[in-house]
Amino acid sequence: MRILVIEDDDVVRTLVQRVLEKNGFEVVTAPQALEGEKLAMQSQHDCIILDLALPDKSGLEVCADLREKGVKTPILILSARKNIDTKVLGLSSGADDYLTKPFDNKELIARIEAITRRSRDQSDSGSSGNAELLRCGEMELNLIKREFTIRGNPVWLTNNEFNLMTYFMKHVDKVVEKEELADKVWGIKFDTQTNFINVYVSYLRKKIAEETDKEYIQTVRKRGFILMSNPEAPIPN
Numbered sequence: 001m002r003i004l005v006i007e008d009d010d011v012v013r014t015l016v017q018r019v020l021e022k023n024g025f026e027v028v029t030a031p032q033a034l035e036g037e038k039l040a041m042q043s044q045h046d047c048i049i050l051d052l053a054l055p056d057k058s059g060l061e062v063c064a065d066l067r068e069k070g071v072k073t074p075i076l077i078l079s080a081r082k083n084i085d086t087k088v089l090g091l092s093s094g095a096d097d098y099l100t101k102p103f104d105n106k107e108l109i110a111r112i113e114a115i116t117r118r119s120r121d122q123s124d125s126g127s128s129g130n131a132e133l134l135r136c137g138e139m140e141l142n143l144i145k146r147e148f149t150i151r152g153n154p155v156w157l158t159n160n161e162f163n164l165m166t167y168f169m170k171h172v173d174k175v176v177e178k179e180e181l182a183d184k185v186w187g188i189k190f191d192t193q194t195n196f197i198n199v200y201v202s203y204l205r206k207k208i209a210e211e212t213d214k215e216y217i218q219t220v221r222k223r224g225f226i227l228m229s230n231p232e233a234p235i236p237n
Helices: 010-022 033-042 059-068 084-092 105-125 159-169 178-186 196-209
Strands: 002-006 026-030 047-050 075-079 097-100 133-136 139-142 147-150 217-220 224-227
Touching (some): 010 026, 010 105, 026 033, 033 047, 047 105, 059 075, 139 159, 159 178, 159 196, 159 224, 178 196, 178 224, 196 217
Parallel strands (some): 047 075
Antiparallel strands (some): 133 139
């Protein structure tokens, strides 16, 4: 696999490069945000490791800009910032995972393998016989083009939002628990101390509400969430 590392700290960048190369990865590095963005746009990578505190541009901006430009490469944020709000911002900007410094080498490799595996699985699910289009009420999701529309109007979703919406639309009218979403969408164990799943659900609700007044995603108290094909119908048991 080919990994792009965008990190301004020479020591950290060299360490990450050595760890990755030791584990059989091909590594390309960039010490600044703009150089990293250029590399991400010009060449194909299997994963991008991104620092937040870059000298010329915030890593959060880099992440959001790459997603807006259509770069779907899995992004792992590697940062010394440990507060929950920053982690949520990173994920909502389009990152697939967040790992804090200092990090364990084995965990870094495991995180990379997890997000690249999810990316491959999602691509395979869209091209190996599964329906290309998923529909629920006024909403339509194209797995191949990774496009989401409501009433025919395109709605831009971040990578994580798209993956979450895909899972909901594959389980229409079924209650899905937070533990299930954490495992199937993010590939992680659900942490009751964080509310990032609630945050992502609220992002989807907000974007849906901009196009329709129907409340498709509903909360099922003490159980999880449900995407209703008919939001006015009773929630199934």
